[in-house]
Amino acid sequence: MKLELVPVVRYWDYNSKEIFSAxxxxxxxxxxxxxxxxxxxxxxxxxxxxxxxxxxxAVASGLSLRLCVTPELGIGYPNGGVPDELLRxxxxxxxxxxxxxxxxxxPPNIHPLVSLLAPAVFxxxxxxxxxxxxxxxxxxxxxxxxxxxxxxxxxxxxHYRNTGLAASDHGDFSLRHMQFGAGYKKEExxxxxxxxxxxxxxxxxxxSRFRKFSRVKVVSKNIFARESSHGRLIEELMGSGPNHAxxxxxxxxxxxxxxxxxxxDLYRLxxxxxxxxxxxxxVLFGELWVNEHxxxxxxxxxxxxxxxxxxxxSTDETELVRPAIALSQNRFAPARISALLQDKLGVALKFKTxxxxxxxxxxKNTKLFVVEEGYSLELRxxxxxxxxxxxxxxxxxxxxxxxxxxxxxxxKKLKTFRLNHGWLFEIGIYPGGGHVLLIEGxxxxxxxxxxxxxxxxxxxxxxxxxxFDRGESGVISASVDWNLKDESPEEKSRGTMKTLFLMNPEPxxxxxxxxxxxxxxxxxxxQGEGENAEGAEQNxxxxxxxxxxxxxxIPMSLFVERVTQAFDKVEEHxxxxxxx
Amino acid sequence: MELRQNWHKFQRILGPLPAKKSGLVxxxxxxxxxxxxxxxxxxxxxxxxxxxxxxQIDDVTGxxxxxxxxxxxxxxxxxxxxxxxxxxxxxxxxxxxxxxxDHFHAQLARLREMLGVEKGGxxxxxxxxxxxxxxxxxxxxxxxxxxLFRSFFGELFPERKLLLVGVVNGNDSFDALLLEFQGSEVKxxxxxxxxxxxxxxxxxxxxxxxARFVAWCENHxxxxxxxxxxxxxxxxxxxxxxxxxxxxxxxKLLQKTRSLRDxxxxxxxxxEPWPMKALLRWQSMRG
Numbered sequence: 001m002k003l004e005l006v007p008v009v010r011y012w013d014y015n016s017k018e019i020f021s022a023x024x025x026x027x028x029x030x031x032x033x034x035x036x037x038x039x040x041x042x043x044x045x046x047x048x049x050x051x052x053x054x055x056x057x058a059v060a061s062g063l064s065l066r067l068c069v070t071p072e073l074g075i076g077y078p079n080g081g082v083p084d085e086l087l088r089x090x091x092x093x094x095x096x097x098x099x100x101x102x103x104x105x106x107p108p109n110i111h112p113l114v115s116l117l118a119p120a121v122f123x124x125x126x127x128x129x130x131x132x133x134x135x136x137x138x139x140x141x142x143x144x145x146x147x148x149x150x151x152x153x154x155x156x157x158x159h160y161r162n163t164g165l166a167a168s169d170h171g172d173f174s175l176r177h178m179q180f181g182a183g184y185k186k187e188e189x190x191x192x193x194x195x196x197x198x199x200x201x202x203x204x205x206x207x208s209r210f211r212k213f214s215r216v217k218v219v220s221k222n223i224f225a226r227e228s229s230h231g232r233l234i235e236e237l238m239g240s241g242p243n244h245a246x247x248x249x250x251x252x253x254x255x256x257x258x259x260x261x262x263x264x265d266l267y268r269l270x271x272x273x274x275x276x277x278x279x280x281x282x283v284l285f286g287e288l289w290v291n292e293h294x295x296x297x298x299x300x301x302x303x304x305x306x307x308x309x310x311x312x313x314s315t316d317e318t319e320l321v322r323p324a325i326a327l328s329q330n331r332f333a334p335a336r337i338s339a340l341l342q343d344k345l346g347v348a349l350k351f352k353t354x355x356x357x358x359x360x361x362x363x364k365n366t367k368l369f370v371v372e373e374g375y376s377l378e379l380r381x382x383x384x385x386x387x388x389x390x391x392x393x394x395x396x397x398x399x400x401x402x403x404x405x406x407x408x409x410x411x412k413k414l415k416t417f418r419l420n421h422g423w424l425f426e427i428g429i430y431p432g433g434g435h436v437l438l439i440e441g442x443x444x445x446x447x448x449x450x451x452x453x454x455x456x457x458x459x460x461x462x463x464x465x466x467x468f469d470r471g472e473s474g475v476i477s478a479s480v481d482w483n484l485k486d487e488s489p490e491e492k493s494r495g496t497m498k499t500l501f502l503m504n505p506e507p508x509x510x511x512x513x514x515x516x517x518x519x520x521x522x523x524x525x526x527q528g529e530g531e532n533a534e535g536a537e538q539n540x541x542x543x544x545x546x547x548x549x550x551x552x553x554i555p556m557s558l559f560v561e562r563v564t565q566a567f568d569k570v571e572e573h574x575x576x577x578x579x580x
Numbered sequence: 581m582e583l584r585q586n587w588h589k590f591q592r593i594l595g596p597l598p599a600k601k602s603g604l605v606x607x608x609x610x611x612x613x614x615x616x617x618x619x620x621x622x623x624x625x626x627x628x629x630x631x632x633x634x635x636q637i638d639d640v641t642g643x644x645x646x647x648x649x650x651x652x653x654x655x656x657x658x659x660x661x662x663x664x665x666x667x668x669x670x671x672x673x674x675x676x677x678x679x680x681x682d683h684f685h686a687q688l689a690r691l692r693e694m695l696g697v698e699k700g701g702x703x704x705x706x707x708x709x710x711x712x713x714x715x716x717x718x719x720x721x722x723x724x725x726x727x728l729f730r731s732f733f734g735e736l737f738p739e740r741k742l743l744l745v746g747v748v749n750g751n752d753s754f755d756a757l758l759l760e761f762q763g764s765e766v767k768x769x770x771x772x773x774x775x776x777x778x779x780x781x782x783x784x785x786x787x788x789x790x791a792r793f794v795a796w797c798e799n800h801x802x803x804x805x806x807x808x809x810x811x812x813x814x815x816x817x818x819x820x821x822x823x824x825x826x827x828x829x830x831x832k833l834l835q836k837t838r839s840l841r842d843x844x845x846x847x848x849x850x851x852e853p854w855p856m857k858a859l860l861r862w863q864s865m866r867g
Contacts, residue, residue: 013584087674103668107587107684110672164614231615238619239596239720243629267588293588
């Protein structure tokens with residue numbers, strides 16, 4: 001796990017002399033990394049040398065660099081950096097399903113969005129990449145000792161939705177865009193696929209050009225950015241600024257598909273609201289980009305706290321607990337089940353669009369794999385997923401519609417039994433404890449998806465660490481596992497270390513009763529008197545009371561007692577009963 | 581105007597002031613609320629979020645009665661999304677000559693005009709305003725300085741001109757914004773790059789110092805330029821005066837500060853031709 005608070009510098013706002021002081025200011029603030037969005041059209045102006053100046057200066061100062069090379073909105077550059085000429089041609093513009101253009105309503109101007117796959121745009125972007133490569137290669141050839149990341153993001157694709165349209169309407173439906181997709185089967189041509197095409201070409205190009213520089217890495221990241229459509233316009237017109245609670249909710253939902261949070265306009269928030277959003281995003285996302293004006297408006301004390309937080313958790317001994325993965329066809333428009341889990345599990349869920357994206361660590365540690373309805377699995381993929389449930393104790397959820405005929409036959413080899421909880425399930429259990437749930441359908445239309453979600457969460461045993469999670473407290477938790485390397489086996493057998501972050505987005509203090517599923521020891525919190533309260537034994541307990549200050553992110557160090565052998569036994573035999 | 585458009589700085593110095601009363605804006609699509617915002621009055625303490633997304637509104641008058649109580653709002657503006665899209669197509673129209681689109685401030689001002697939220701503005705087809713107060717009471721107020729050229733004395737100035745606003749924080753620091761006016765409207769702004777002027781240690785309230793900045797702006801943008809330098813204290817007081825007593829009070833305060841003798845100078849206009857003096861006097865009388 002790595003936590004980083006990264007200031008985003010608008011280098012085009014500075015002259016050559018000022019760039020030096022801007023970078024010095026970042027360095028003196030204690031940051032070791034800085035990010036920049038590279039506006040496409042800025043590289044075509046006579047001030048393009050500022051990019052080289054910035055890179056030279058940053059590497060000379062020992063700062064790592066993140067250079068975002070895809071067009072993003074809200075970066076503070078006119079038209080989001082897209083060249084004017086492209087906006088003048090109507091056929092270059094993206095449009096929604098109803099034929100309306102998308103307008104980016106963010107400073108420094110309201111402008112329509114281009115369709116990134118329109119031939120003229122695509123070609124011009126290619127020129128930009130060539131020019132960028134040329135500029136950066138010149139600097140890198142002089143030698144440098146710091147890490148540079150060229151970040152290819154999900155760019156404008158995430159903004160192809162006008163306020164009020166359903167998630168399923170997400171995407172660019174312009175003629176040029178649809179023509180580009182004409183070679184694909186209709187059901188395959190999704191905004192996600194369009195993004196991947198644009199994205200992979202940029203990625204491959206950069207990767208091939210910068211491979212020779214060992215310290216330059218081309219990375220692909222999905223960035224959370226605030227919506228820039230009509231909702232934002234209303235907000236700007238009223239001068240009301242963002243609402244921190246809504247932003248926090250958006251951040252939690254976005255965590256399933258985004259790796260970086262980018263907060264570009266916090267200046268209208270009150271200090272406490274802004275600090276809350278920054279600290280919570282840092283914990284939830286690990287990497288947080290904040291524009292330099294907001295970054296420097298943070299107090300020195302708060303920045304110091306964030307530095308401590310980053311230092312404390314940036315180690316390979318920590319891991320944010322995210323035990324669920326949903327295989328989704330289109331992360332811009334997740335199907336019912338993925339959207340439901342997104343609401344239910346928040347940061348604990350990851351969206352993946354292909355099996356190849358699931359890495360070995362995730363294969364070993366994820367508790368719940370869900371394949372959303374309509375996601376077609378080939379036999380090879382079905383076998384791979386079944387293999388996960390066979391080899392270890394995890395839950396695999398499939399819809400019948402996802403499986404091919406051979407896949408269904410394979411599943412039938414597993415002894416299954418049927419359950420009817422309103423939703424019809426077929427459940428198979430492997431000897432190692434892994435479950436496979438095949439969802440047949442819904443018996444009554446009165447049943448909500450919520451019923452299904454609850455069943456899945458309990459079958460997969462993704463019970464929240466504390467029971468308040470399912471309540472209406474508004475408090476959100478995220479837990480970090482500590483896997484201490486220098487711990488002896490004896491110590492390990494006694495229990496594990498965890499840090500539980502409790503986040504209270506409300507402007508009022510919250511009294512909480514934390515009820516844990518197992519026995520834990522919390523530093524500095526006394527045991528409570530809830531239902532599960534037990535007599536203290538070496539300060540271990542299941543129920544604790546605490547009060548969270550308003551707008552706070554509170555870390556709690558826990559020692560979780562390892563469950564006894566007897567309990568293991570119960571679990572081994574108890575699983576079917578638990579299901580029933 | 582071109583680069584160095586720091587919107588945050590513009591908002592911080594010349595941004596709108598909170599409305600006199602709290603108000604709501606709702607964006608409707610097929611009678612359903614798809615977006616909205618709650619603008620709080622300067623005196624309001626709570627920061628309730630807008631929670632009406634998805635609400636069906638068949639009758640705006642009925643909905644307003646409910647909303648006014650729920651949000652303690654003095655008025656509400658209902659905007660139809662289809663109408664807004666057609667307004668946006670005009671506001672964000674891509675022009676054949678550079679720059680492709682106007683600046684954000686000019687675009688928002690145009691939208692406000694189309695929404696009919698300015699005092700004495702035309703009735704809007706784009707929005708329906710309901711409430712116990714006139715619409716300008718529950719929409720944010722423009723900074724008084726942005727309407728400097730809005731009087732018949734303003735017509736005595738060249739059509740296109742620059743106004744340099746320098747808010748002096750201390751001996752060696754001042755926040756500068758350069759506004760480009762077309763007639764009486766702000767068409768753009770930028771942060772001038774004064775790194776070529778060695779001004780540190782100089783008294784910014786001396787006419788010759790200010791004249792150097794004005795000359796730089798005129799040479800750089802090839803437009804006639806005017807400047808106003810004032811201390812942070814005076815600026816804050818003027819904004820506070822506008823907040824509590826309206827535009828005229830703010831102008832009066834500037835006029836009074838300008839005419840003070842035998843005290844350290846805290847406000848200066850440079851150049852100050854007679855139409856500028858007349859303009860200031862007029863604004864402080866009319867507001």
